Amino acid sequence: LLGIARFKALSSLRKKKEDWIDDDDAAQVPDSADTPEVVTMKEDKAAALRRFVDALPEEHRTVIDLAYYHGQSVTEIGEVLGIPVATVKTRMFYARKKLGEALKAAGYDRGWP
Incomplete structure (x- = not known):
C-alpha cells in the first residue's frame, strides 16, 4: 500500500510542470x-506625525505610543496605566482628533502617503 502511494506521489510530481514566464510577459507585470x-x-x-505625537499632552501621547508604536490593545493599555478602558478610548479619540487637526494644519491629508 505504501509503495502504491509513493509511486502515485512521484507520478503526480513528474506530471506537474512549472509555468515559465517569458521576458515580454514579465515586462508587462506592474511594479508594486x-x-x-x-x-x-x-x-x-x-517624521511630521512623530513630531505631532511628541507635542501631544502626556496622557494622550502615552496611549497613542502604547497603541500604535508598541501594539498594545486598549485593555492592555488600561491595565498598564491603571485606568478604565473607557478612559483609554476617550484619550485615544481626542489624541487622534488633535493629530488629524495638526496634520491638516501642516498641509498633510489623512491618507497615506
Missing part, C-alpha cells in the same frame, strides 16, 4: 514598489 517620490513623502509624513 513605491516610487522614490512616494517613499520620500511617506518618510516626511511619518
